[in-house]
Amino acid sequence: MSPTAALLVIAAIVVAATIAGIVLRRRDGRARAVHAGAVEPSALALPGDAFGERATLVQFSTELCARCxxxxxLLSEVAREREGVVHVDVDLTHRPDIAQRFRVLQTPTTLVLDAHGVPRARIAGAPARHTVAHELDALEGITHV
Incomplete structure (x- = not known):
């Protein structure tokens, strides 16, 4: 292979990796709507009263997660600030069955459950405070102008 061709291949790899990194970075921490059935506390190996009256923030984490x-x-603070909201941390380190059931591909991943335990939003990566607040407001029907 000629040096020019090798340089072109390397440049193409760098450009592709940069584009992939930008796309992944833009998706990290963004909420997306979820349409699924209610989550039972037993599915997460939690006691029945672990869920909040208005909403539950379920964080999936692992022992080696740097951002968890x-x-x-952040989620604990948000839950303390809002009445009826509970934060639950589920460690997936020794529970790959839970990771598979909820299709968790990265940690942290957060599910926002409504008062009935139905997932309404999923946030992959580290969420910003305003993203979590917006999802909780949406559950309560609060709109921002």
Whole structure:
């Protein structure tokens, strides 16, 4: 292979990797709507009263996740600030069955459940506070102008 061709191949790989990184970065921490049946606390190996009266923030994490402690603090603070909202952390390290059931491909991943335990939003990656607040407001019918 000529040096020019090798340089062109390397340049193409760098451009493709950069584009893939930008796309993945833009999707990280964004909420998307979820349409699924209600989640039973037993499916997450939690006691029956673990869910909130208005909403539940279910965080899927692992022991080696670098961003999970920060997300845990953020979700706990949001839950404390809002009446009827509970934060639940599910460690997937030793429970791959739960990861498979909820199709968790990265940690942290957060599910926003309504008062009936029905997932309404899924946030892959580290969410921003305003993203979580917006999803909780949407559950309560609060709109922002």
């Amino acid at each position: 402690p920060g997300v845990r603090r």
